[in-house]
Structure formats: C-alpha cells, structure tokens
Amino acid sequence: MTFLKDGKNLISILEQYHKQSIEKMVPVLRQRTISDLHEKFGLANHIKNGDLSGDMLDGFIKTYLENTTKLYHPGYMAHQVGAPHSTGALGSLIDGFTNNAMAIYEMGPGAAAIEFFMVNYLLEKIGWEPMPTQIEERLIYPHGAGVLTHGGSLANMTALLAARNHLDKNVREKGNPGDLVILAPDSCHYSILKAAGMIGIGEDNLIALETDNNGRVKVSKMGLAVIKATRANKRIVALVANACSTGTGLYDPIDEIADFCKEHNIWFHVDGAHGASALFSSTHKSRLKGLIKADSMIIDAHKMLRTPTVCASLLVKDAATLDHTFEHTASYLFHEKKQPGFDFIGQAIECTKAGLGLKFFMTLAALGETNIQDYIDTTFRVALRAYDYIRSQPDFCVPCKPESNILCFRINACDEDQIAIRDRLIEAGRFYISSTELAGVRYLRIVVISPKTSLGDIKQLIATIREIQADRVSGT
Numbered sequence: 001m002t003f004l005k006d007g008k009n010l011i012s013i014l015e016q017y018h019k020q021s022i023e024k025m026v027p028v029l030r031q032r033t034i035s036d037l038h039e040k041f042g043l044a045n046h047i048k049n050g051d052l053s054g055d056m057l058d059g060f061i062k063t064y065l066e067n068t069t070k071l072y073h074p075g076y077m078a079h080q081v082g083a084p085h086s087t088g089a090l091g092s093l094i095d096g097f098t099n100n101a102m103a104i105y106e107m108g109p110g111a112a113a114i115e116f117f118m119v120n121y122l123l124e125k126i127g128w129e130p131m132p133t134q135i136e137e138r139l140i141y142p143h144g145a146g147v148l149t150h151g152g153s154l155a156n157m158t159a160l161l162a163a164r165n166h167l168d169k170n171v172r173e174k175g176n177p178g179d180l181v182i183l184a185p186d187s188c189h190y191s192i193l194k195a196a197g198m199i200g201i202g203e204d205n206l207i208a209l210e211t212d213n214n215g216r217v218k219v220s221k222m223g224l225a226v227i228k229a230t231r232a233n234k235r236i237v238a239l240v241a242n243a244c245s246t247g248t249g250l251y252d253p254i255d256e257i258a259d260f261c262k263e264h265n266i267w268f269h270v271d272g273a274h275g276a277s278a279l280f281s282s283t284h285k286s287r288l289k290g291l292i293k294a295d296s297m298i299i300d301a302h303k304m305l306r307t308p309t310v311c312a313s314l315l316v317k318d319a320a321t322l323d324h325t326f327e328h329t330a331s332y333l334f335h336e337k338k339q340p341g342f343d344f345i346g347q348a349i350e351c352t353k354a355g356l357g358l359k360f361f362m363t364l365a366a367l368g369e370t371n372i373q374d375y376i377d378t379t380f381r382v383a384l385r386a387y388d389y390i391r392s393q394p395d396f397c398v399p400c401k402p403e404s405n406i407l408c409f410r411i412n413a414c415d416e417d418q419i420a421i422r423d424r425l426i427e428a429g430r431f432y433i434s435s436t437e438l439a440g441v442r443y444l445r446i447v448v449i450s451p452k453t454s455l456g457d458i459k460q461l462i463a464t465i466r467e468i469q470a471d472r473v474s475g476t
Ligand SMILES: Cc1ncc(COP(=O)(O)O)c(C=O)c1O
Pocket: 080, 150, 151, 152, 153, 154, 156, 189, 191, 244, 245, 246, 271, 272, 273, 274, 300, 310, 312
C-alpha cells in the first residue's frame, strides 16, 4: 500500500498550497474550460491505466490544486464557504477513509456519538435543553433535538418538513391538502423556495413578508401576511426569518418575530445558515436575541465555523417534532436490535450519512472557543471598517451598514458595469467577489471569510475596481 508515502506527499503539497494561497503567490481563481481541464488532468488515461499513485499522483494533485478556487487567499471574498481549518480537513480524511455511514449507530458508533455531542453542544448554545444520552429517557422529559445534514438546504427542508407534519400529521401519508403556506421574506435563501416545491407545499404558496429596502422583515406588517393567508383559507406551516440574509448579511428582528409567532401560534424557523455563528461571539450574539423562542433553526458549520464542506445542522426546540417528521413512533425505542446508542436515520432525509460531526468537532476542538470568537469578530470588524472606508469614497456607494461579514457596494456606474467589472476582476486573478441585486439594483458583494483578508486587501480591491472602470470608460 502506498498510502503512507502518498499521504505524506499530499500533506506537504497541501502545506505549500496553503502558503502560496495566503501569500497571494497564485491567482485566487483561474477558470479554464472543461475540455482543457480534462486534458490537463489526463483523466481518461489515468482511469485506463490505473496509475494514480507515487509521482503520477503528485503530478495530478499539483495540477488539480492549480485549478482550485483558493479559499485561503486573502482575495477570496465571493461566497459563504469558509477556509477550513487543517485539523478539520484531517477529520474529512479520516471520515473518507473509515467511511462510517453513521446514520445507524452500529455503522459508526464513534461518529454517531460525536454527532450526538455536537448537536447537544449547539442546543446548549441556543439555550435549548440537550438530548439525554440515555436513549430510554428521551420520552421522559421535554428537550431539543437535531441532526447534522449535508448542507443548509437540506437542513432548511428538514425543518419545514417537521413544521408541516407538526401542523398536520396526516400530510406525510395522505399528501398535501393544498391549503398550506409558508411565510418568508423575499430576501430568504432560495433553498426555502426550493424546499416549498419539494415538500409539496408549492413555490407559489410562499407568502412574502413585507421588508424594508434592505430586505429586513418589517414586524409591523407581519399581521397583514397572516390576514392574507387566513382570508384565503390557508394554514401557515411556518414563518421563516433570516439570521442573517444571504444577500446583505442583515439580521431580521428575531426577538420580535418570535413573540409574534408565539402570539399567533405559528412555527418559527430561523435560517441561521450563515449568521447563527454569532452564537459563538459574545460581541455579536445579541443579534440572535429571541432565538431561544424559535421552534427550529439551522446553522452551517462550513460557512463561518471553519469546518470543511459540507456540514450543517438542523435543531429543534421540541424533540418530538423531529421524531414525528419521518416516523409515527419513536423508532429508536422500538426496534429488534439491542444497542447502546442512537440511530440518526429516523431524523434525517439522508440514509447514508457521512460522519459530519467528526470534522466539525475536530475543527472546533483544534481552534478552541476563543479563537473561533476571534475569527468571527475579526471578519465582522473588517466588514464594518470596509463599510466606513468605501462609503467615504466619492465614486462608490454602500446600501447598508453591515451586521455581519457580508458587505454590498457599487461603483457609481450602471448595473451592467458592475457585472463587467466583476468579470474582469475574476479574470485578473487577484480578487474573487460576487454580486447581488437589492431592490432592483445590482451591487458588488464581498464576504470577509478568509482569515487572512484585511482592510488593506479591501482597499486594494476598491483601487482595482476603480482602475478597471477607468479602463473600460477609456475603451482599453
Ligand atoms: C441563509 C442561507 N440559508 C441556506 C443556505 C444554503 O446552505 P447550503 O449551501 O449549505 O445548502 C445558504 C447558503 O448560502 C444561506 O446563505
């Protein structure tokens, strides 16, 4: 077995990759065509010859790495996928090698026990009662529950399924009666819309909550959405709020929305895929005030918690609701086998589930809570400083003050120019940013997520955007 030798080489190549990325010695992104890449990688030949080890493997890895998007690069500011911690990446390697599909306990007791621990760790962060480790006690006293999922989209869908089945326990067997709706702002992540389609509620049955110009829910107008639903004889499955929203990184007023939902007896789901990481920061966790009153929430560890993709979590305040999402009875109590653990399979959409908890745990345990808080606080602070800087530039404007590490802005030019500038930036390879539309206006958008991105990098970005636009105007 060449595993040890290949593995050692791999780690030293990856270390080099990390160094080159953080020192900006390589482009943050270079996009070649699919056929170019197929040829460069020699994919067909490698499969034909079965030769991917030793020097061949080293060569392939280096070519592969050249063609990755470098998340450790300070110029990487495009999307909400974090630069993972190396110990978390080792967790991915262990999980890949051991391949413990831990959704049933006997297929990975270690992985399942760690997932159990991580779910409880998150429940406690929210202030919800953790699950008893003695499974027989699960029905004895009220507590929360949760499951790690392959991404936030699945976590959102699972939450909405739990809400749907909580509202009407017959839907799972009989199908949707056609009178179900979800209330959510237009600024919600499109996985909510997708989920509405997938769980049979229908995308058209998402009733939009009124928002301000920056997409934040207006609490005073929420009653109108409820009236609209009631007048149309619709039943509300859930009300969804952003913590924070994907486009602007702004938080909906969770506390007030929670009170509203309680008063109207509506399931309150908080999409915290990105911004619930503020739970780890004493400086920013006030943004999540009232989260304890929600019924369900999600958080993506692969966004702001330095964990390799994918690793998300769905959490519910009342374990019974998740127990009844996929089954009528608590199957972990009534099965033919004797086991000392817990089968997550009854709580999840997936059947074969990776040991997601391992890389999540290994990341947090390598960093420690102080460093996680530092990372979150630093990225949020850099975004705030960038806001002050960009709005002081006469040729730029910023639509809203950031509340997280996401910041939108635009150079004073038309919408098409923003898109063309982004294309040129990406081609040049020093910066990779995204763009979004707010209230019909196109903005450039950055997510300060690489631990190495500083205000200096953002100042360089602004100078580069200005140069690109000047060149475009002068036709060069
Ligand atoms: C607010 C929000 N919810 C859900 C998701 C979906 O998460 P995932 O990409 O892990 O499926 C995202 C992704 O960016 C998001 O920003």
